[in-house]
Amino acid sequence: MAALAFVFTSVLVALVCIVDGHPLKLVPDYYASTCPEAEAIVRAVVEKAVIREARNAASLLRLHFHDCFVNGCDGSVLLDDTPTFTGEKMAAPNNGSIRALDVVDEIKAELESHCHGVVSCADVLAIAARDSVVVSGGPFYEVLLGRRDSLTASQAAANNSIPPPTSNITGLISSFRAVGLSVLDLVVLSGAHTIGRARCTNVVQRLYNQSGTFRADPTIENDFLGYLVELCPQRGNPNTLANLDFVSPIYFDNHYFRNLQYFKGLLNSDEVLFTTSKETKELVNLFSDNKEAFFKHFPDSMIRMGNISPLTGDRGEVRFNCRYTNSGQ
Structure with a gap:
């Protein structure tokens, strides 16, 4: 009886942790078997982009921040407007200042040529942010992976969630606590x-x-x-x-x-x-x-920050192009 209970518990844990083959928690080796060269591909493009223009490092880091603070780290900041929603690129914190989208496009194109439909745009932002820090002289760290991409975006949420540069200390603390930081x-x-x-x-x-x-x-x-x-x-x-x-x-x-x-x-x-x-x-x-x-x-x-409300399991999708959902291309 104890043995049966153990087996049942083990199966239950497995079901809780995996949905349709996708772990529900972020893990560092998520692409180890499906796209083992993913991080090397991202790093190579980031290094070239920063050599081309040093400011790209900060721009890529900022993209990850602005993505995670708006309904979680789900790549929504990268979506272009559609007839059914107004995206985040024209929100006040991003309008006229969001940059390095071409670098993200380059990274994604390289990944798609090696591992089609495998690496999410949300994970691209997380890896590129880390590599931007490292190439600028900052600390290396292992990125947790397995995020999936959102099917929509929200300009209103971006306006409300990203702390503006005019913020006072009360507003800053409130904005960070709102996302669990x-x-x-x-x-x-x-x-x-x-x-x-x-x-x-x-x-x-x-x-x-x-x-x-x-x-x-x-x-x-x-x-x-x-x-x-x-x-x-x-x-x-x-x-x-x-x-x-x-x-x-x-x-x-x-x-x-x-x-x-x-x-x-x-x-x-x-x-x-x-x-x-x-x-x-x-x-x-x-x-x-x-x-x-x-x-x-x-x-x-x-x-x-990278753990703020990621889409995992069978939620969302892995976009083929970071600017559009797969059904909107």
Whole structure:
């Protein structure tokens, strides 16, 4: 009787863990038998893309973030608009700033030529984000895989879920907690701003009308304020770019946190981590003083973010083209 109970329990566990051959949990070796070269293919394309333009690293990393915060890590950010839904590309956090979609297309085309219909677009974003960090000098970590792709997207959800660059600390913490991420994750993942650029349109409020005062944010260091005012005049080009980390903008390191200590964070959502919360300030100080601590925590936070509500089992699909559902091509 005990033996029968054991067999029944084992079968039940197997059924819970696998649906139609698809594990319900993300695993690092998901493509080991179906597309063993998948990660090498992604890495090769990412490396070429970053050599072509260093900014592609930050853009690919940002795509994964913006994907996961909107109804989970399901590749929805990549979908073009259709007659039945308005996608996320034109949502306020993405409009005019979402980039590296051509790199994702290149990755997917390479994967399809080797392993047709196997590797999901959501997993492409997760792998490409990791490789973007590594190629920029950041820590390597094992990516958990097995996500499937959504059949729809939501501009409204993107507008509501992705924290804007004008966020205060309360809004940031709330946005992260809404998707199951902690204050530690908030500070660690903000450290990804050690690479990349932002448009002046995301900075001008701090320079000319912080909190409705018609004045600059008083926390901005004076010389840095002068530099930003010259770069981003009040009626200047809103698409002019500023480095998120003005010290080492193409290297993944901990200078981002040091900049915050000197009140030289570019975005409001950056600097408030140091100026308005004791808990986040202590973490900024830790990572500023100890790059190894930042590099230790960053993979853990990326993995937690990558675990936000993935589609697994028989939910969703594996798209052949990341811009369209398979029925919409």
